[in-house]
Amino acid sequence: xxxxxxxxxxxxxxxxxxxxxxxxxxxxxxxxxxxxxxxxxxxxxxxxxxxxxxxxxxxxxxxxxxxxxxxxxxxxxxxxxxxxxxxxxxxxxxxxxxxxxxxxxxxxxxxxxxxxxxxxxxxxxxxxxxxxxxxxxxxxxxxxxxxxxxxxxxxxxxxxxxxxxxxxxxxxxxxxxxxxxxxxxxxxxxxxxxxxxxxxxxxxxxxxxxxxxxxxxxxxxxxxxxxxxxxxxxxxxxxxxxxxxxxxxxxxxxxxxxxxxxxxxxxxxxxxxxxx
Amino acid sequence: xxxxxxxxxxxxxxxxxxxxxxxxxxxxxxxxxxxxxxxxxxxxxxxxxxxxxxxxxxxxxxxxxxxxxxxxxxxxxxxxxxxxxxxxxxxxxxxxxxxxxxxxxxxxxxxxxxxxxxxxxxxxxxxxxxxxxxxxxxxxxxxxxxxxxxxxxxxxxxxxxxxxxxxxxxxxxxxxxxxxxxxxxxxxxxxxxxxxxxxxxxxxxxxxxxxxxxxxxxxxxxxxxxxxxxxxxxxxxxxxxxxxxxxxxxxxxxxxxxxxxxxxxxxxxxxxxxxx
Numbered sequence: 001x002x003x004x005x006x007x008x009x010x011x012x013x014x015x016x017x018x019x020x021x022x023x024x025x026x027x028x029x030x031x032x033x034x035x036x037x038x039x040x041x042x043x044x045x046x047x048x049x050x051x052x053x054x055x056x057x058x059x060x061x062x063x064x065x066x067x068x069x070x071x072x073x074x075x076x077x078x079x080x081x082x083x084x085x086x087x088x089x090x091x092x093x094x095x096x097x098x099x100x101x102x103x104x105x106x107x108x109x110x111x112x113x114x115x116x117x118x119x120x121x122x123x124x125x126x127x128x129x130x131x132x133x134x135x136x137x138x139x140x141x142x143x144x145x146x147x148x149x150x151x152x153x154x155x156x157x158x159x160x161x162x163x164x165x166x167x168x169x170x171x172x173x174x175x176x177x178x179x180x181x182x183x184x185x186x187x188x189x190x191x192x193x194x195x196x197x198x199x200x201x202x203x204x205x206x207x208x209x210x211x212x213x214x215x216x217x218x219x220x221x222x223x224x225x226x227x228x229x230x231x232x233x234x235x236x237x238x239x240x241x242x243x244x245x246x247x248x249x250x251x252x253x254x255x256x257x258x259x260x261x262x263x264x265x266x267x268x269x270x271x272x273x274x275x276x
Numbered sequence: 277x278x279x280x281x282x283x284x285x286x287x288x289x290x291x292x293x294x295x296x297x298x299x300x301x302x303x304x305x306x307x308x309x310x311x312x313x314x315x316x317x318x319x320x321x322x323x324x325x326x327x328x329x330x331x332x333x334x335x336x337x338x339x340x341x342x343x344x345x346x347x348x349x350x351x352x353x354x355x356x357x358x359x360x361x362x363x364x365x366x367x368x369x370x371x372x373x374x375x376x377x378x379x380x381x382x383x384x385x386x387x388x389x390x391x392x393x394x395x396x397x398x399x400x401x402x403x404x405x406x407x408x409x410x411x412x413x414x415x416x417x418x419x420x421x422x423x424x425x426x427x428x429x430x431x432x433x434x435x436x437x438x439x440x441x442x443x444x445x446x447x448x449x450x451x452x453x454x455x456x457x458x459x460x461x462x463x464x465x466x467x468x469x470x471x472x473x474x475x476x477x478x479x480x481x482x483x484x485x486x487x488x489x490x491x492x493x494x495x496x497x498x499x500x501x502x503x504x505x506x507x508x509x510x511x512x513x514x515x516x517x518x519x520x521x522x523x524x525x526x527x528x529x530x531x532x533x534x535x536x537x538x539x540x541x542x543x544x545x546x547x548x549x550x551x552x
Contacts, residue, residue, distance in 0.1 A: 048335045049325050054438075056526045059324050128529075159435040162330075173446055249335045253404075275551065 015040035015244070016225065017076025019067045022050035023254045024158070024196035025082030028105065029243060030262040031222035032080075036229065038239030042076055046274065048249035051158055052085040053127025053194070060129065064090035066275045068098060076100060080225060084194045084217065085127050088135030101228050108224040109191050109217030110139035114147065116213040117189040123182035123212075124151040126193030127158065136193055150185040154178045154194075161196045162254045166261075167203055175200070179207055191215045199261060246272040291316035291520070292501065293352025295343045298326035299530045300434070300472035301358030304381065305519060306538040307498035308356075312505065314515030318352055321531075322550065324524035327434055328361040329403025329470070336405065340366035342551045344374060352376060356501060360470045360493060361403050364411030377504050384500040385467050385493035386415035390423065392489040393465040399458035399488075400427040402469030403434065412469055426461040430454045430470075437472045438530045442537075443479055451476070455483055467491045475537055522548040 087104025095102040124136040131153040355378045363380025371378040400412045407429040
């Protein structure tokens with residue numbers, strides 16, 4: 001066995017590091033599990049400081065760096081920011097400073113939206129911080145300059161989802177209010193720009209109707225990770241797949257909701273302090 | 277002028293330190309301003325880690341200790357935990373370890389509720405963490421063993437208030453749902469067990485009706501602070517009153533909502549990192 005071969009084996013055995021402000025990023029883990037069934041995944045949810053969606057770029061970047069440092073220390077072969085707010089605010093400045101590939105959810109989602117639209121009108125829903133950064137707008141316009149992007153901050157959706165109110169009158173009322181300007185703008189494609197939102201796909205789909213394509217950034221991020229891991233398209237089908245979860249605070253309520261809704265098996269759960 | 281007199285003057289000139297997970301504690305500041313118009317107030321809102329209401333006792337205690345250390349370093353002559361979650365989870369273990377008086381909002385609120393009830397049935401609404409701690413139940417029963425306490429966690433109220441949806445159909449629907457078991461239990465007194473909730477006093481009062489007394493922990497905490505500062509009841513009416521605000525993240529949206537609704541004047545605003 002030559003050195004190169006050993007390196008390959010070693011890489012295969014190292015986990016993909018995934019992080020989020022909290023539990024929502026498990027939607028990306030579920031997509032990775034379907035797309036790359038043989039991979040080990042090490043997930044960190046920053047539940048001691050959740051949510052990120054209303055915080056400043058400086059604070060979100062500091063938190064993302066502390067977590068990425070930890071994931072690299074723990075042997076991650078790649079870092080995935082499975083949080084739209086961190087992807088929008090921190091990935092651009094952090095991505096090049098790590099010795100492993102570092103990707104977020106914005107570019108894959110933007111690319112999928114540009115492929116999906118037929119009338120050139122894309123809507124984006126996300127947290128206040130993601131919308132304020134205009135990260136999706138910039139990514140979409142860099143791919144196709146003439147697309148019209150309408151973006152709406154939906155700060156109450158994450159709390160509603162974390163309460164498990166997926167198909168509740170209050171959630172439907174709030175969603176109709178948030179989506180109204182997008183429907184009025186005539187969009188044919190809607191980017192779900194927060195990792196929590198795929199849990200509301202059903203309700204959002206019913207409000208938007210069949211003519212609007214929903215772009216799930218979790219799915220598209222998983223496809224981008226697969227392209228990085230195996231440019232050839234050959235994906236291992238077996239292996240020592242496992243999901244190890246670290247949380248920065250012992251907040252298990254929504255973890256159990258997400259585990260069940262996403263049909264995930266968590267092999268270990270640890271509480272881990274992050275930050276100096 | 278003797279040494280004792282100089283000490284008194286020095287004490288008068290030092291600020292009352294007030295902290296909260298975010299901006300909600302400004303309801304306590306507004307009550308302090310009305311009760312003690314001549315005092316300087318130094319407020320710290322931990323907006324980089326807000327909210328505390330779903331976090332664990334260990335994490336909330338660690339955050340509260342970091343902030344209290346800072347307030348003492350800055351010369352605070354007293355520390356007020358203007359956050360029900362911190363008061364419930366951290367004040368009992370921290371209060372005795374500081375060289376200055378350290379009080380929370382739970383005991384004053386509990387005492388006022390016990391005085392207010394006529395039928396011995398008290399309701400409490402608060403964050404998930406405050407309710408899980410049973411801090412109000414314990415404080416109320418320690419004053420009067422036979423009182424029946426019904427406590428309901430209302431995790432969505434803080435996000436709704438932070439969006440400024442004070443008198444909105446969604447807030448009313450959510451409140452009717454949260455309050456229904458309390459009304460069914462026949463309470464005649466309701467403790468607003470979160471510093472944000474006084475901002476919903478109008479709507480809550482309309483749902484509860486005039487027969488239920490609302491106990492605002494902010495008001496009662498301010499009275500407890502006055503009793504500590506001036507056991508004699510002599511309160512200075514002029515002085516160098518000012519309000520200096522430190523936030524751990526630059527999140528000004530809700531600060532401006534609160535400043536306006538509470539009719540407060542903020543003399544200085546600084547961003548301050550807390551924690552090692």
